[in-house]
Amino acid sequence: MTVQAQVVDTSTASAPNRRDALVIVLILLVGTALMVLGSLGTQAGARSAFTDQVLGTLFSLPSQATLYTIGAFCFLVAGLRLFRALDSIRSVLNWSLVFMAAFAFLVWITSGTSMNLPGMIQSTLMAATPLTLGAMAGIFCERSGIINIAIEGMMLSGAFAAVAFASLFDSLWMGLLAASLMGGMMAALHAVLSVKYKVDQIISGTVINMLAAGGTRFLNLRLLEPAGLSTPGSFDLIRIPLLADIPIVGPIFFENQPTVYLMFILLVLANFVIFATPWGLRMRASGEHPGAADTVGVHVNRMRYVSVIIGGLIAGIGGAYFSLGIVGTFEDGMTRGQGFVALAAMIFGNWNPIGAFLAALLFGFADALQVKMQILQPVLPIINQPIPHEFLQMAPYILTIIVVAGVVGRAIAPAAEGKPYEKQ
Amino acid sequence: MLVVLVALISKWLVLVLLVALGLWPLTLLLALGVLALISTRRGGWPWMKDWLGTRLRGLVLPALAVVTALIIGALVIMFTDQMVYQALSEGRFGEAIALAFGSLARAYGALYEGSLGNPLKILQAIGLALSGEGLQPVLSAVRGPSDSLVQSVPYIFAGLAVALGFRAGLFNIGAEGQIGVGWLAAVVVGFAFPGLPTVIHLPLAIVAGAVAAGLWAAIAGVLKARTGAHEVITTIMLNYVVFRLSEWLLCGPLEFTQGTCRTQDIAESAYLPRFLGHPVTLHWGFVLALIVAALTGWFLFRTTWGFWLRTVGANPNAARYGGMSVGKAFTLAMFLSGCLAGLAGVVQGLGITRNIALGFQAGYGFDSIALALLGKSHPAGVLAASLLFGVLRAGAGRMQSVAGVPTEIVQIVQALVIIFVAAPEIIRVIYHLRKARAEGVEVTVFSRGWGA
Numbered sequence: 001m002t003v004q005a006q007v008v009d010t011s012t013a014s015a016p017n018r019r020d021a022l023v024i025v026l027i028l029l030v031g032t033a034l035m036v037l038g039s040l041g042t043q044a045g046a047r048s049a050f051t052d053q054v055l056g057t058l059f060s061l062p063s064q065a066t067l068y069t070i071g072a073f074c075f076l077v078a079g080l081r082l083f084r085a086l087d088s089i090r091s092v093l094n095w096s097l098v099f100m101a102a103f104a105f106l107v108w109i110t111s112g113t114s115m116n117l118p119g120m121i122q123s124t125l126m127a128a129t130p131l132t133l134g135a136m137a138g139i140f141c142e143r144s145g146i147i148n149i150a151i152e153g154m155m156l157s158g159a160f161a162a163v164a165f166a167s168l169f170d171s172l173w174m175g176l177l178a179a180s181l182m183g184g185m186m187a188a189l190h191a192v193l194s195v196k197y198k199v200d201q202i203i204s205g206t207v208i209n210m211l212a213a214g215g216t217r218f219l220n221l222r223l224l225e226p227a228g229l230s231t232p233g234s235f236d237l238i239r240i241p242l243l244a245d246i247p248i249v250g251p252i253f254f255e256n257q258p259t260v261y262l263m264f265i266l267l268v269l270a271n272f273v274i275f276a277t278p279w280g281l282r283m284r285a286s287g288e289h290p291g292a293a294d295t296v297g298v299h300v301n302r303m304r305y306v307s308v309i310i311g312g313l314i315a316g317i318g319g320a321y322f323s324l325g326i327v328g329t330f331e332d333g334m335t336r337g338q339g340f341v342a343l344a345a346m347i348f349g350n351w352n353p354i355g356a357f358l359a360a361l362l363f364g365f366a367d368a369l370q371v372k373m374q375i376l377q378p379v380l381p382i383i384n385q386p387i388p389h390e391f392l393q394m395a396p397y398i399l400t401i402i403v404v405a406g407v408v409g410r411a412i413a414p415a416a417e418g419k420p421y422e423k424q
Numbered sequence: 425m426l427v428v429l430v431a432l433i434s435k436w437l438v439l440v441l442l443v444a445l446g447l448w449p450l451t452l453l454l455a456l457g458v459l460a461l462i463s464t465r466r467g468g469w470p471w472m473k474d475w476l477g478t479r480l481r482g483l484v485l486p487a488l489a490v491v492t493a494l495i496i497g498a499l500v501i502m503f504t505d506q507m508v509y510q511a512l513s514e515g516r517f518g519e520a521i522a523l524a525f526g527s528l529a530r531a532y533g534a535l536y537e538g539s540l541g542n543p544l545k546i547l548q549a550i551g552l553a554l555s556g557e558g559l560q561p562v563l564s565a566v567r568g569p570s571d572s573l574v575q576s577v578p579y580i581f582a583g584l585a586v587a588l589g590f591r592a593g594l595f596n597i598g599a600e601g602q603i604g605v606g607w608l609a610a611v612v613v614g615f616a617f618p619g620l621p622t623v624i625h626l627p628l629a630i631v632a633g634a635v636a637a638g639l640w641a642a643i644a645g646v647l648k649a650r651t652g653a654h655e656v657i658t659t660i661m662l663n664y665v666v667f668r669l670s671e672w673l674l675c676g677p678l679e680f681t682q683g684t685c686r687t688q689d690i691a692e693s694a695y696l697p698r699f700l701g702h703p704v705t706l707h708w709g710f711v712l713a714l715i716v717a718a719l720t721g722w723f724l725f726r727t728t729w730g731f732w733l734r735t736v737g738a739n740p741n742a743a744r745y746g747g748m749s750v751g752k753a754f755t756l757a758m759f760l761s762g763c764l765a766g767l768a769g770v771v772q773g774l775g776i777t778r779n780i781a782l783g784f785q786a787g788y789g790f791d792s793i794a795l796a797l798l799g800k801s802h803p804a805g806v807l808a809a810s811l812l813f814g815v816l817r818a819g820a821g822r823m824q825s826v827a828g829v830p831t832e833i834v835q836i837v838q839a840l841v842i843i844f845v846a847a848p849e850i851i852r853v854i855y856h857l858r859k860a861r862a863e864g865v866e867v868t869v870f871s872r873g874w875g876a
Contacts, residue, residue, distance in 0.1 A: 149660065206842070211836060214838075217830060397664045401657075404654060
């Protein structure tokens with residue numbers, strides 16, 4: 001144990017300089033890319049107009065100048081890093097850099113045309129909803145010390161249960177409840193395997209994913225479709241009176257699927273429970289140092305059971321988003337690997353609900369942008385080719401690899417993760 | 425001359441193998457007979473009992489795991505039958521039970537016939553062939569065994585890939601993506617150089633597929649070696665990068681006919697030849713798989729490099745203390761594991777589909793984790809497990825068309841097999857088995873956290 005810890009320590013102690021240099025180079029590259037996009041990729045004098053369905057044009061920016069400004073901001077942040085200035089607000093700077101760069105990209109693809117900005121934000125939020133729910137499921141699981149690569153499986157089985165029970169009881173809310181419970185049941189299996197039987201948690205997660213993929217398809221073909229139980233319909237948007245009438249903000253935040261509201265409620269709740277309650281402290285202790293937690297009277301394994309199941313309950317809701325939130329029916333493998341993007345969001349957000357939400361927004365933005373780009377087909381300068389939308393879909397995965405490799409930021413997982421706990 | 429001779433001999437050997445597989449109870453009896461014959465010279469029944477015992481003891485748990493999974497699968501089939509529910513709701517309980525068992529018999533019957541063939545038909549066909557009717561009836565009769573072996577070929581490669589990773593302490597969950605890379609590279613080489621002679625073209629395509637997939641997997645190895653990034657996360661993410669990349673390539677630059685999302689067919693010089701005519705699709709990839717399995721075993725257990733990888737896998741700290749480079753071992757292991765997984769795609773591309781189309785992911789990569797576990801990360805074990813899974817997969821198609829039971833039941837059974845193999849406690853409790861004294865079970869903890 002100690003040997004390993006020391007080895008890791010020495011390797012990270014010598015790394016920061018090189019790592020910092022890498023980060024600075026990366027930021028400079030982004031800045032340069034934006035500058036190039038500004039000078040070669042946009043017509044001089046072209047403007048990017050952002051519109052709203054009700055209010056008309058909200059604002060219109062000169063594309064070139066905006067790109068130059070944000071590019072310059074990148075250089076500024078790189079400079080600050082180089083001289084280690086403003087280190088105290090580094091994470092704020094990082095996130096604002098990421099979102100500014102994303103916005104710059106948006107400005108570039110809209111240069112010369114217009115875009116419905118609130119609509120874009122809303123589709124980002126929609127895409128981010130299942131990711132956030134999935135990531136929170138992962139956080140509950142992993143903060144307590146159980147690795148969860150089964151978010152995908154839990155969401156998929158939730159999506160299926162939602163359809164089955166919504167049509168069985170003829171109530172979408174019953175479907176949502178069933179989805180959550182189904183996710184919880186899959187999580188319970190994960191917990192039993194990894195806590196009681198001490199199965200390797202990655203193997204156990206793989207099993208859950210396989211069971212969910214095979215089981216939902218099997219039951220769908222053999223039970224749901226023949227019985228005509230596969231089209232319960234989807235949730236209507238819920239309008240919150242008064243608040244939904246606020247221009248711009250109203251339609252984005254207060255006219256949504258129930259799952260979106262649930263996501264926000266759970267987000268606040270999760271953040272509070274994990275970081276501000278004794279229970280949360282005990283849970284985190286089980287994931288960081290189960291031995292110490294046990295010494296002060298925490299039932300580590302019971303804690304892990306409960307946390308994993310809570311995670312599953314949340315993942316199930318995320319699954320219901322896919323079936324009852326969008327299409328109103330079940331399709332094979334309808335979560336399309338979003339569970340793994342959620343895993344990525346969890347890591348990207350450093351096992352922190354708010355961080356995961358921000359990461360999910362970023363990934364959701366990539367998803368919304370990718371849809372937009374299939375319509376606008378912006379042409380990259382120099383190579384004169386439109387960007388294939390598949391490349392934007394890859395962004396979450398590549399960003400995650402970069403983050404776990406510790407090139408940008410550092411992903412610090414709960415220390416005792418993956419190790420079964422045995423009472424001494 | 426030599427080529428013709430090899431083709432002729434291999435043709436008959438394969439035919440005999442397929443018939444033996446289709447008539448496996450007879451084959452088993454024959455084998456036991458031979459063993460008994462040997463035992464008369466070595467000390468009779470006690471010797472034979474001992475010989476069998478030492479070889480079968482390790483098989484008890486895996487066999488029970490498979491049987492239990494199949495039983496649960498049977499229950500799932502019985503309890504998801506519409507007719508059964510119909511009968512139950514009308515209060516005809518006896519009929520419901522009969523229907524449930526009928527449904528099960530149809531399903532597993534079809535599974536058997538689809539994967540191992542119908543023994544009666546095989547015997548009949550052999551009779552016809554002996555009476556001078558030609559080989560075609562025999563070929564049709566052994567289609568099941570052939571399909572099983574064909575399905576087991578990618579399983580062998582992918583299973584070996586995961587097993588080799590396990591031995592080096594790496595969890596390569598990215599086989600599915602690496603299969604895609606290998607498949608893609610082999611097919612591209614297959615159609616990009618049409619004029620080449622087979623002796624150059626075929627090996628070139630095979631090697632290209634393996635190396636491409638190996639390099640792709642090595643990304644995860646290098647990242648782990650250099651930064652400590654956990655290979656499970658990086659390989660999962662690399663999987664999805666491959667999926668998106670292939671979507672772009674197959675519906676974009678590599679698409680041959682507009683709207684098909686499929687590449688051009690490979691040149692004939694890159695075909696992995698098949699042993700026999702239609703409908704037997706068994707190809708030389710099977711032989712390649714056997715050779716590679718043997719090579720993997722030799723590499724892991726008979727070479728210095730293999731020892732190095734296994735030492736790092738067993739205890740990286742001890743290996744480091746002993747002066748071995750852990751990082752290099754991770755990179756090498758990931759590269760080799762990727763090569764093996766890539767070969768699974770290669771054989772599919774050059775032997776079966778002869779192109780690559782959108783939605784090529786058939787799940788071999790994810791199932792391969794089960795194979796490595798079931799085979800205890802030993803090449804021979806992986807081989808046996810792959811044959812078993814090949815049988816299941818080959819039979820599943822017929823089960824769906826004949827009995828209306830979706831093929832996914834196989835996936836469920838496989839997931840259950842992993843559970844029982846990974847948590848043998850469950851099996852021990854069910855069958856009241858005592859804990860083996862010293863089974864030599866190597867428990868490797870792969871998930872040392874995501875830690876960087």
